[in-house]
Amino acid sequence: MGGLKEAKLRALAGERSFERGLAYVDAVSGVDVGDGWIRASVRGTERYEVELRLGGRGKPTGTCDCPYGQEGNFCKHLVALGLTVIGQEADLSQRRTSARDRARGLDAWLTSLSREDLVALVREEMAEDRQLRRRLELRAASARGDLAEVRSRIRELLDIGPFAQYGYVEYADARAYAEQAGQAVTVIRSLTTSGRAADAMALTREAIGFLAAVVENVDDSDGCLGQIGGDLADAHHDACRAAGPDLVELAHWLVTHALDDAADLTDIDPLDYEGLLGEQGMAALRRYAVEAWRANRTGWAEKHLMRRLAKSGRDIDTVIAVHAADLAPNGHTHLLIARELDTAGRTAEALEWAERGIRETEGLAAVDTALIDHLADRYTLTGRPADAVTLRRDHFAACRTLFAYQRLRAAAVAAACWPTERESALAHLRADAERADASGGRVLVDILLDDGDVDAAWRTAGEYGAHDGQWLFLADQSRPTRPADALAVYLRLVARLTHETGNHAYEQLVSLLLGIRDCHRRLGTPDGFTAYVTDLRATQKRKRNLMRLMDDHGL
Template sequence: MDGLTEAKLKSLAGARSFERGQDYTDAVSGVEFDGDRITAFVHGTERYEVELVLRGARGPVGECDCPYGQEGNFCKHLVALGLTLLARKADIPRMRKEARGRARGLDAWLSGLAREELLAVVREEAAEDSRLRRRLELRAASARGDLAGIRSRVRELLDIGPFARYGCVEYADAHAYADQAGQAVSAIRSLTASGRAADAMTLAREAIEVLAGVVENVDDSDGCLETVGTGLADAHHEACRTAAPDPEELAQWLAAHALRDACDLADIDPLDYADLLGERGMVALRRHAVEAWQANRTGWAEKDLMQRLAKSGRDIDTLIAVHAADLAPNGHSHLLIARELDTAGRTPEALEWAERGIRETDDLATVDTALVDHLADRYTRIGRLADAITLRRDHFAARRTLLTYRQLRATAETTGHWPAERENALTLLRADGDRVLIDILLDDQDLDAAWQAATAFGAHDGQWLTLADHSRPTRPADALPVYLRLAARLAPQTGNAAYEQLVSLLLSIRDCHHRLGTPDDFTAYVTTLRATHKRKRNLMRLMDEHGL
């Protein structure tokens, strides 16, 4: 109980849910302990089942089946249970002791029942609890060796029909569907455990296909079905490890799975089966991958499978061939090839591919910036500094941003050519009246030139504000009109975000008047502003807080 405190509950739930949870403590009933797991019911709009798990100093985690709780939030009902436990802290040792006593009593009672009595109890509970009945039916089918029965039950568990509205499972029902679908994983694993791994392998494959077929009709925002898919993938791997299927048949299925949409849900990496496939199976896997890629060299799944197999076998030439068969127009594929060749120690070829990527790009403005960085770095390493500067210059000319300017500056400074390069770059921007010139001059800390550029070419509000902020200490007379103009545009707006921005501008305006020795002008300005916007209570409060 050390980690269960009011402060922790408030931190998990947030102030609003915590406050609302305080009103629900009288609605908590049926508190039960099972070790560190505590369940209860909280009566709100409906009766909700809540569960807290105490984790010592780390604090509790909880689940609730209310709509807000099903979204993964620590809701007011969980807060109510937590507060109830804190209020009854002295009783908890006794309640835990009683829970252990009840568990022992149940075990003793069941152990003492005659066979027919025990069967009657099980039948009665199964009739009242459909989930329990399904689990028992699956176990019975497994024990009988009834593969058809198990297959039928697994398909029922994966059927979205009982949960779907208008053909789709909505978010509120997705968790319940995933819980049911998860029982299929347990059923398949039980087959493996009972010595029927080959059947489990077959059912796992069928279940993966069924689940992949319905996933588009389920609002799985929380990724619950991904967990089920992972469980099915693990169950398949376990079954294969026990059943030892024919390597070539396994290779064929793994390749086919990797190329289907189902692989997104049950992420099965064929390389995880390398020890089961052996040399014969890996040869077959590569053959299937090559055949699929040759039939569709631009398919994402085909390329991904080929790349994984090539990397695992350190087959650089095949990896390059896959990339080269579908070159991206922005040079990204050329970059991937260059990196692979660099890693393999084939530096001249890597440089050639990187240069080719620049040459084959129609417009340097759209080239992958990482390719430019890669090639410029390689030029610098081998002493081709002039080529590095030329590349950076051409990239800046095509893509005029503060980042490309900085990259040109960094490269040119290493050779002492920056003054000339800078002048050329600024001349290019001035000729076109490009507003990025203002950002660049500010980055160069050339305030006078930045003001001139803003006056000559215009600037957006963010640039004017940055100019004013940089200039206020030394040029308050220039900064003040900027702040006043921005404040005039902002003053009519409503909302706390607008109010906070306006107050920030007012503080800057006050500072300008202070530096100019005109505080009375500021007082008159603020008085007029207050009179005009006095109905905006939040704005008035913010101004009061800042002494405005």
């Protein structure tokens, strides 16, 4: 047990958990020392069971059933127990020896008891411990082969009634319920290992259904019921493997379960049973999946199962059929089909589906831009640059944005026809702006700036208007060549900010003042800036953070 130090605990837990663990040392109780381990209870939000393992040359490890500890972390409760161990290190060797002596004494005493005395002892303990009685009743029913009794007991274990107030299990009681429900998994697994796998398989399915029916009424913030659902899924798979079930019936259950709400609880994947189902079972699985999909072609679960089965069997046509049964109006589903066909090497069909997506969409303004990109790329790769430009031009005409313009520019440059396309695109935007469409003028300003045509952007902003961000960008870009124009922009923006408070506004204001100072320097009017700043300081002097920030920048 020796060798445990505070520094080692700090390294294992991290600074935050270690510091929080210091406050829990007094909450440690019931320290139990064994051979290489120490267990205790720690009172936190609730009482947690904690175990430290110190044997061997490796670093100490530990487990705690608090939410943070269950994620595999060395939590504050483990730190508290570790600090307690360090504080009691002198007594540990003696306590370990005493624990071994007690264990040997208990074993010797139990061995010495007669059969009648052991039975009396167990009955006495069952009378005091309800959980022990339930566990032994389940074992007895299982040993007798009493399936009805085992089923009844499992339903009791999964019943939320004893833990629920007003039909709902609160967070504080959820862990206790999960611990009880977990016993059902143990019972089912014992049936499989005792040669009754068929019964285990049937009971697992019933348990899954029962748990799925109550899970919405439990505050499972810690994910305990999700873990039990996963354990039930594993128990079902193990039982099926041991039982050698009817493959067609198993396939039917797997499809039914995959389409049921309980699928979210267990995350059972029908394809995980492929090795067990074999050719006959997989054929039945596909048949049942197709029937379910035909009955509900737009159902997400049905489509997802069909796509997975089709891909696992490399059945690309079925994948396409599933997608095609529910085409999205914006062309996104057409794109998915095109990509599947491209992956399968069926490029001509892929191109046809992509073009069909453009034709059948509600309008290019609403089309999935990924479909536009996909089709334009295919045109370019197949030596059809003019078609790529046409597609990009039509998209820009329907959706006049900077993004659509940039894509048109790239396609037209590649096709060596950009000057003509650019003039046509700009003409569309000018027409929008002249119709008193403010957004058209602002988009035109962004596009001219993106093209690097700052002078044209200035003229457009002056003629059709621009938002403050555009004016600021224009001023910053044009300060070396148009300092007077830039100065006018900065002064207007500063005037607005002087009515605002807060560090963010102050940082913006100081940045503008630096621009104003540079404009006055370029104009040869530094005294004008000095007078401006002096006046500004006088009117804004109550804003201490602003004054400090201006001092920091020499303003």
